[in-house]
Amino acid sequence: MKPAAFDYFRPDSVDAAVTALAASGGEAKLLAGGQSLVPLLNFRMARPRLLIDINRLAALDFVAEDGAGGLRIGALTRHRTLETAEPVRRLFPVVAAAMRHVAHLAIRNRGTLGGSLAHADPAAELPLLAVLLDAELHSNRGRHAAAGFFLGPLTTALGDDELLTEIALPALPPHTGWGFEEFALRRGDFAFAAVAALLTVADGRIAAARLAAGGVGEVPQRLGEIEASLVGAGREALAAAARRAAALVEPASDLRASAEYRRHLVGVLAERALNAAWVRAQ
């Protein structure tokens, strides 16, 4: 339960971090909050030659309004900041609320936005939220749309010499309500299934809908077919949409939960999330 030996470098700029990353030839890992990486090191499931500790890059730790109702959030922003920061709670309450499901207080004090996205656990909350919110992920090399960023479990479109710097969340339309529901066996565990919904409601009809599911596939996914079917509908359509969501996902079985059970959960959680979004949109 002790890591294998590694070299340690603590850069004081993004440039220095990226230079070291590029020079390592793929044998370095970035150390941000470390709440997923250090367990992997302790188990020796990861044995990088070099750890590049980016915790002192204060320039990557910020929450800023973009002036148009959206947010720009530094990649080093901690989960606990996303849970408590006023602009996040006001503009993206779904993000603040979802953070309560992420592990535990001490983990949220250290874990980071960029770290969670780069780690890409299929059941993690932040990748699901990035996909739901059409986040734009900025790095030293350019930008990625959240939609194409997650390629598989623990696999992203990031290159070996790429470091996430900032996540942009574009503004949501007025009268948009949200819902976030997940089920885990114990508080703070990874979810068997998680569902997030956004509904924009005008004159008693749905003007726009977004529905995303996590923990039930290799990557978090948007259920575009259901989103399209909800436009123009009223609240009476939500229950049937949730049942279709359950039919659409293709979860796998593992030791903790069967595929059938996860599919059932998606239906229940989607109905709750959609109804919560409807109520909050009023």
Add this chain to the structure above:
Amino acid sequence: MIRVRTTVNGVAYEREVEPRLLLSDFLRHTLGLTGTHVGCEHGVCGACTVLVDGRSARSCLMFAVQADGLAIDTVEGLGEVEALAPLQQAFRDHHALQCGFCTPGMLMTALDLLRHRPGAGDAEIRDLLSGNLCRCTGYQHIVAALRALRK
């Protein structure tokens, strides 16, 4: 080896360490501060929780080199046997420990909770303590101790 300068419970230390030395092992083995307990060494049990610059963190998920320039607080900084801190006294009064293995982590998590969420109700107390496992299952008494300190 890398030189680390860190402050633990207000005392400045300077040591040479291997980069892979966990903060938990640095506290226990290098500094001899064995109040911080080590349970699972992968961030699940919460026994090794300390404060890093005033916020609770798993010391088994940090390296000692990362503490360079930071302030660490451990259970040794709370109080003495003959002069318990109010938090420790509340644990004693409410029988909030049996074997005591989880207690250092419980206390340091509780300290973060009381500093940053002093008005937390029972549900939030339980939520914020959920990352600390007590195998004696003494949770009711621990919640009672924190309830008594609620502002």
